[in-house]
């Protein structure tokens with residue numbers, strides 16, 4: 550087993566009396582994208598900042614490339630950080646800002662190529678203060694990519710981007726992953742995690758409530774079947790549980806295939822299942838379960 554790029558063991562972070570991160574564990578392997586999801590104030594940014602080496606843990610062990618990021622600044626040469634707020638000088642142009650960022654990296658930076666990669670080549674002479682919110686996020690991303698980091702921290706990277714820019718950013722991140730870059734991502738867009746993450750964790754109130762590969766996380770939660778029938782229709786026995794509200798039936802089941810087969814066989818030729826929908830648990834179902842703290846495995 551190779552050494553993980555990121556290893557976090559029993560991490561705790563306090564702000565005064567408030568314990569924002571309450572004992573979390575996770576690992577991120579080389580070339581993997583790990584998504585930290587969670588409710589507001591769950592502790593994602595605090596965790597991210599600690600792994601970046603910008604915050605000292607109250608307790609626990611954090612290792613990045615096998616080193617303590619708080620003590621050993623040398624790992625910063627290998628990391629790129631996209632913060633939630635870049636804090637640019639508004640008077641500088643996009644190109645000047647990127648050149649300045651490039652000068653701060655220890656590896657040679659292809660400034661023009663990076664601006665082109667984030668779709669800002671045509672905006673290079675525009676002053677930063679004149680950029681839209683989404684364009685600023687793309688400039689944030691460009692600065693994180695300068696110096697070709699081995700490990701990239703993306704803190705809500707596509708907030709404020711229009712759908713086209715968001716998709717272009719996802720393609721860019723996929724390209725980086727294909728080249729072996731490791732990524733730690735936080736996002737409120739569940740679709741972003743569904744599309745990009747190899748593994749994920751959902752945080753709530755400082756703890757990891759759910760973690761694992763996306764397929765495993767979804768498979769561990771009940772699928773849904775929904776349809777309308779006439780009031781009072783007696784249903785066949787199912788593995789899952791059916792909830793009837795008027796004419797609407799909602800089944801939550803651990804065995805989607807079996808219950809769907811049972812229902813279709815039972816209905817065939819005698820009952821019309823109007824508005825039939827059947828799907829595995831979505832990340833939104835899992836997330837809602839975490840929020841409501843009524844996870845049904």
Ligand SMILES: Nc1ncnc2c1ncn2[C@@H]1O[C@H](COP(=O)(O)OP(=O)(O)OP(=O)(O)O)[C@@H](O)[C@H]1O
Pocket residue numbers: 564567569587588589590591592593594595596
């Ligand atoms: N500098 C600080 N001083 C005191 N409390 C803080 C500080 N920064 C964060 N907190 C608190 O710590 C908790 C975790 O905050 P954090 O920003 O890590 O959460 P988050 O999951 O990133 O939230 P969001 O999704 O809303 O950005 C919150 O209750 C927040 O109010």
